[in-house]
Amino acid sequence: MEQRLANCVQLTVNEKQFIENALLSELRVDGRGPLEYRKLSIKFGKDDGSAEVQLGETRVMSFVSAQLVQPYKDRPNEGTLSIFTEFSPMADPSFEPGRPGESAVELGRIIDRGLRESRAIDTESLCILSAKLVWAIRIDIHILDNAGNLVDAANIAALASLLTFRRPECSLGGEDGQQVVVHPPEVREPLPLILHHLPVAVTFGFFSNENLVVLDPTYHEEAVMTGRMTATLNANGDVCAIQKPGEQGIFQHIIMHCLKLAHVKAGDITAKIKDAVEKHNNERALQKIKRRSSSVSVDVCGTTARLRGKQNQSGGGKDNSHLDQLKPKDEANFMECDATSSGQVQINKKDEGSKNFTGGPSSWYGKKDPYSECVNSDLLKAPMDSEC
Amino acid sequence: MESKSSGSATNLVDQLVYPGDVVLDLSSMTNQTIKLGGGLRQDCDVISVMKAGRLRFSKPNKYWVESSQKRYVPHAEDSVLGIVVDSRSDNFLVDIKGPAIAFLPVLAFEGGTRRNIPKFEVGALLYVRVVKANPGMNPELSCTDASGKAGEYGVLKEGYMFECSTGLSRMLLSSPTCPVLDTLGKKLSFEIAVGLNGRVWVIASSPPTTIIVANALINSEPLSGVQQKIMAEKLLQRVQ
Numbered sequence: 001m002e003q004r005l006a007n008c009v010q011l012t013v014n015e016k017q018f019i020e021n022a023l024l025s026e027l028r029v030d031g032r033g034p035l036e037y038r039k040l041s042i043k044f045g046k047d048d049g050s051a052e053v054q055l056g057e058t059r060v061m062s063f064v065s066a067q068l069v070q071p072y073k074d075r076p077n078e079g080t081l082s083i084f085t086e087f088s089p090m091a092d093p094s095f096e097p098g099r100p101g102e103s104a105v106e107l108g109r110i111i112d113r114g115l116r117e118s119r120a121i122d123t124e125s126l127c128i129l130s131a132k133l134v135w136a137i138r139i140d141i142h143i144l145d146n147a148g149n150l151v152d153a154a155n156i157a158a159l160a161s162l163l164t165f166r167r168p169e170c171s172l173g174g175e176d177g178q179q180v181v182v183h184p185p186e187v188r189e190p191l192p193l194i195l196h197h198l199p200v201a202v203t204f205g206f207f208s209n210e211n212l213v214v215l216d217p218t219y220h221e222e223a224v225m226t227g228r229m230t231a232t233l234n235a236n237g238d239v240c241a242i243q244k245p246g247e248q249g250i251f252q253h254i255i256m257h258c259l260k261l262a263h264v265k266a267g268d269i270t271a272k273i274k275d276a277v278e279k280h281n282n283e284r285a286l287q288k289i290k291r292r293s294s295s296v297s298v299d300v301c302g303t304t305a306r307l308r309g310k311q312n313q314s315g316g317g318k319d320n321s322h323l324d325q326l327k328p329k330d331e332a333n334f335m336e337c338d339a340t341s342s343g344q345v346q347i348n349k350k351d352e353g354s355k356n357f358t359g360g361p362s363s364w365y366g367k368k369d370p371y372s373e374c375v376n377s378d379l380l381k382a383p384m385d386s387e388c
Numbered sequence: 389m390e391s392k393s394s395g396s397a398t399n400l401v402d403q404l405v406y407p408g409d410v411v412l413d414l415s416s417m418t419n420q421t422i423k424l425g426g427g428l429r430q431d432c433d434v435i436s437v438m439k440a441g442r443l444r445f446s447k448p449n450k451y452w453v454e455s456s457q458k459r460y461v462p463h464a465e466d467s468v469l470g471i472v473v474d475s476r477s478d479n480f481l482v483d484i485k486g487p488a489i490a491f492l493p494v495l496a497f498e499g500g501t502r503r504n505i506p507k508f509e510v511g512a513l514l515y516v517r518v519v520k521a522n523p524g525m526n527p528e529l530s531c532t533d534a535s536g537k538a539g540e541y542g543v544l545k546e547g548y549m550f551e552c553s554t555g556l557s558r559m560l561l562s563s564p565t566c567p568v569l570d571t572l573g574k575k576l577s578f579e580i581a582v583g584l585n586g587r588v589w590v591i592a593s594s595p596p597t598t599i600i601v602a603n604a605l606i607n608s609e610p611l612s613g614v615q616q617k618i619m620a621e622k623l624l625q626r627v628q
Contacts, residue, residue: 010471010483013511018548022595031603
């Protein structure tokens with residue numbers, strides 16, 4: 001018990017009183033006004049789909065990766081989206097490693113609801129073969145430093161990484177149109193995801209004095225505040241989601257006021273995200289031009305992978321190649337993924353710094369894909385641990 | 389550790405040193421007593437560095453390594469700011485940002501007897517002195533100085549407390565007064581209590597003044613003396 005007390009950051013009565021008193025004169029402890037956001041900076045990693053956001057002292061990192069899986073039975077034409085959060089113990093002394101705690105799950109749910117319910121990502125464009133193969137998008141959010149308002153920072157990071165993520169292009173071919181060819185980035189330019197709009201989360205903090213509302217609370221303000229609300233809106237003013245986890249009751253007119261504020265802030269933040277993404281895309285385009293001209297191949301040394309309908313063939317490798325097998329339970333034909341020559345099929349795009357994403361749906365904690373038995377995940381995954 | 393020139397340490401004083409650096413070669417110095425502070429240790433004939441930081445020397449013969457951390461390692465006779473987390477029958481449990489919770493005996497106050505035990509609520513901020521701090525044990529605190537007088541120790545009411553690194557605390561306590569405190573003191577009136585454990589308490593007549601002082605102190609950590617003066621003056625100008 002004593003050890004746990006020693007590990008948490010303690011709040012003094014002095015701070016609590018001071019923060020509330022200062023707010024009565026519209027002052028916050030770091031010198032901001034009550035409705036000001038902290039400085040936002042968005043950086044991108046080397047790989048597509050990785051972003052790091054710094055909101056004041058809060059730092060959050062996000063990666064997007066994609067994998068070919070079988071779709072859910074009730075939505076055979078749509079790709080899937082899943083969000084995983086990791087609250088690293090280096091971010092805050094009260095975060096424990098292992099199973100995500102309550103606030104981690106809540107954060108994941110807020111971001112998930114903002115993206116899924118508002119249908120921000122066009123999941124139908126992720127379908128390759130109806131009822132057989134779709135892209136499953138996975139967003140991993142890592143909290144690096146907790147200085148308050150993790151939800152907003154994590155949401156911005158997720159949006160930034162979704163905007164810069166590129167998935168390989170696939171084409172259908174073959175006699176019966178059942179062959180799927182996944183093209184590596186050298187052969188065909190990978191495609192961006194289609195996002196209809198950007199749902200931005202804006203968090204409000206409420207205090208015991210009913211008229212006090214702050215935007216973007218810091219760590220200490222979060223410890224002092226008596227109520228919170230997160231509104232997810234896009235720049236058009238559509239409300240995508242609202243999260244108000246119990247605690248203090250708020251008057252209706254204050255909530256409406258907050259939503260109007262959130263609309264304005266969502267517009268600002270959307271503009272900032274789009275600017276940062278555009279700058280990053282321009283830089284990458286310039287780099288690509290340089291890269292092609294000097295003909296140095298970086299990253300993936302992939303090859304064409306072909307899925308064929310074939311009879312049962314043993315999964316042993318031929319020489320240097322790897323045979324990946326897809327065995328849907330209810331199909332008589334076995335589909336195989338055959339990599340020719342000394343290549344590896346790299347379907348996933350990930351940041352080189354991330355933990356190795358070993359693939360199959362069965363290894364994702366939290367969400368269990370109902371078709372995990374059908375898809376032999378070991379063989380679908382590319383050997384991630386070897387340098388490419 | 390070998391290719392370092394042995395001999396006197398004058399070339400390394402006030403320099404950044406890293407664990408493994410050899411600071412002094414004792415075989416070349418005879419009949420001298422050297423006092424070693426934190427971060428240094430004796431390996432047979434040489435004094436080598438254990439902690440990364442700046443090597444400091446004070447006449448006539450004291451050497452030590454100074455570094456700045458976010459967490460605090462308790463030492464005896466340090467004045468620190470503690471937060472009460474719990475009270476027991478014979479001790480208050482006080483958090484001082486160290487590896488273990490510290491104990492403040494209920495009688496460790498000036499004129500403290502069983503009849504007038506002070507009552508501290510959870511979250512009370514105290515300015516206390518570390519009496520005993522042995523590794524592995526909970527440190528012991530006291531609200532009196534060594535002679536039993538209260539002095540400035542005790543509970544700190546109102547004001548605002550922020551956390552910083554141990555290096556900033558030491559800089560704020562250094563003499564002569566550090567430039568940022570000088571510059572702020574010329575225009576504003578405020579009171580601060582600095583704990584060597586990386587906590588600083590500020591109180592002023594109005595919240596805006598307190599906020600200015602707190603932010604100026606937090607921002608002054610990476611700056612040199614002259615830069616601190618400039619930063620503080622700019623901050624004061626913006627406000628007035």
